[in-house]
Amino acid sequence: MILVWLITILFAGGIGAWLSEKRNPELPRVIALATILLDLFLVVLMLVAPGVLGLDSASQAELGQTGEWLILSSSEWIPRFGVAFIFGADGLGLLLITLTVFLGLMSLGSAWNEIKERTGFFYFNLLWTLAGVIGVFTALDLFLFFFFWEVMLIPMYFIIAIWGHENKEYAAMKFFIFTQVSGMLMLLAILMLVFFHYQSTGEFTFSYFDLLGTAIPDGFGFWVMLGFFIAFATKLPTVPFHNWLPDAHSQAPTPGSVILAGILLKTGAYGLIRFTIPLFPEVSADFAPTAMLLGVISILYTAKVAFSQNDLKRLIAYTSVSHMGFVMLGVYAWTSQGVQGAVMTMLAHGFSAAALFMLAGGLQHRIHTRQMDKMGGLWGVAPKMGFMAVFFTVAAVGMPGLGNFIGEFLVLLGSFRISIAAASLAAIGMVVAAVYSLIVIQKVFHGENKNNLVVEDLTTVEMICFGLMMIGLLWMGMYPQSMLNMSEPTLRSLGVLFFQ
Template identity: 40%
Template sequence: MFPYLEVLVFLPAIAGVLLFFFPSEFPARYYRRLGLSLSLAELVVAVVMLLKFKTGVAGYQMTSSYRWIPSFGISWSLGVDGISLFLVILSVVLFPIAIFGSKETRDPKSFIAWMLVLEAACVGSFLVTDLFDFFLMFELTLIPTYFLMANWGFSLGGRAAVKFFVYTFLGSAFLLVGILALVFIHEASTGQLTFSISALAHTQMSSTAGRLLFLAFSVAFLIKAPVFPFHTWSPDAYSQSPISTAIVLGGVMAKLGTYGILRFDFQLFPQASRSLGWLILTLAVVGIGYGAITAAGESHLSRLVAYSSLSHMGFIVLGLFAFTTIGLSGAVLQMFNHGIYTAALFLLLGMIYSRRNTLDTSKLAGLQSKAPVMAGIFTVVMLASIGVPGLNGFIGEFMILLGAFVSHRWWAVVGVSGVILSAIYMLWAYQKVFHRKDPEQRGFKDLSVAEVATLVPLVILIVGVGLFPSLLLNRINPSVHKVLSEATPASSYQSSLGKVGR
């Protein structure tokens, strides 16, 4: 069988490293074309992988495993299931769009090289099935993101990069301690030293140890997502990063956090996930309201999207800890959907900034009449973000709320308030930027053909997934069903299914 997963991880990794040794005298467009070609090759491989993925299979497919450091029980192991499948697709869709839409002209060789290394780390994080490999990929995302933010960000990019690094590195420290403790506990009880996720999932430990390890893992994932109150790095990072990096931060890297909760917290610490789920749910629901209220008061559009993402990521966590099939499936679907419309929002903000050199709503007005194409596309993306039926943002939120209502009724009620608030702040921002009269009557150029071409794939996905969500759910549901059945006692699991049926 063709090594699809190996190619998806190593093609951008090797290309990115080699690119650092290329001569620097070529024009910027050459490096951008090379980066775009490589990321598009990734997309082609991923599409073929998607076509060969067997619907209805719950476990990993296209698996491979190679002994790497056998003395420590470490293997290089890859696999894809319905949970990771569309997160990989999300990654390989957004990276070429981010590269194509980038405007960076200073040291373009290093910029493209870091983007390719970051793509490899993100894709690898979703595909590895060994806990050591995951930590390696998870940690590797930190390095290129720091340099992209610090070297190509806005005026405060360096400070935002340091804040991002400190927060994420702290989370990684908790994760590393948790991984090592789990591995040593497993070795003590079985005599086997291994980092295999499937083996570690059967580790026997006390309830106290399980809860402590669950919290150690969760801190790392909640910072990455981010979820309240671990979010304070994100508004600065989103607003000070170059737009291409903001697309990856909000569209892809945030999903590493929620993916980690589902893949590792639920499978490695099922009892602790249930007993401490109320704590994570509380943080998520507070984040839904806090993010929405703060977004409503923001005048800087990038920071508005950052707080909006905080609210939306809280929704995803709400769906995960609903512990129902429909809630978890909705959460996985919403990870993909949130990445698509968030990337489109950041692309549009970058296009506005390139024309006005500001994203302050008080300095933007009257764009509807001057840029009708931009206004039309912005409208579609905005409506997807607030969850209008027929667009991709609706079905995931609906499934999450339905799943949460079954198991956590009052949390679901609070979640509905977040939906209402998101409509208020997004429509208010849209009205100020596009419909308010511009007293200075300044000019504003509409989108170019190239800019429209960058946005069209995202708009197609927004509409397509909104109308035909079953194309994704048919592949997601079996894996979610498997994870939920393993993480929930049979009696509770059957009870939750019964409630859905009534």
């Protein structure tokens, strides 16, 4: 039940924030902070004592599941179609929930001083997006999963459409249509899967556990798998479905970009790991070379595109696609190192991309431009900001000792066993990453301050946020085993190849 509480608290907090605006426009952000802190408290409790808190052994036995599931609960919703509220969290889910709540706090930090208009509705949307994401990470009924998949979409649309920048209508529309259409393909695929399960067993069910191992008639398997794949590959995103991302990221307000880059992209990767491959192991194995190729193309192509951007946020957005290419590569290698690496990349990229977007957003807030050719020499006026930019850029590039390095290194290691060519090409991507990252530092912070820009340095709230994210990345880099241990049982039960 604790998972349901996590979601309900966010939903309720959102409504509370919206209603409180009438009393005082300052109140919504306080309510949002309290809501997220309460969730964070529960998450920490789950991490420390998962067995004690909310472990529902009765429904666990009912679903015939034990072992890797730390928390599981189930109750009826629409019995007519075998739809139930099944929420569960295992090690992987718990890691991602932690990431979500933590980055939710960060995005709140970035919104704290930036969002001045219509605060109530803003924090409502922020909290509902987070609730949708936690739902996605915990739903184990495919109907419920789809439900949350869409729930996280609409508030995000509002965030971009109302508080976005100059071209927000186009960006919000594109974001919505890409995700929604690919989502519809997934819905069709889910229903086909359910129907095939019904044909072979005579039972209507959307339960993840029942649908695992469904026999699919010849010729249909590939198409059903593709429905899932396209939805997740659009969200991840991977070339050729990445088109929405640069627009959405650059037009969204900073807190929106933080959530998009930090959390929403990870739902795509999570879907691939949890659903696409385990539900269709054979077809996925046949499809793996194609997917890995797409991953490699994403890494190299978007790195190249990123290099040619002048818009700071667009550049970071393209690098996100490039890093997500590593995730795709690692996941479809389906070896222990590969998938572990993908999970680490998801977590680390969540931190580093969120931090970079906060920096870019902070700069835009201060000097009202994202164009890098108008910046320059900012280190002199804002040294704290410069330091943070260097730190998180270097982290994103994959400096050993920080989380991103562990993730990408493991991905390369894992995929090398499967395809030497793919791993070698991907490794080139790491080199290109250094080039496009350093050019940012050079253009923005070094050189001459041509326009005599006066930039206020980071505020206390911002320093706290960046400091927390630095600690997180250092932890991931120095002691990754703590996280690898958590995700390992999940990966074993999903059927990832472990080499000993």
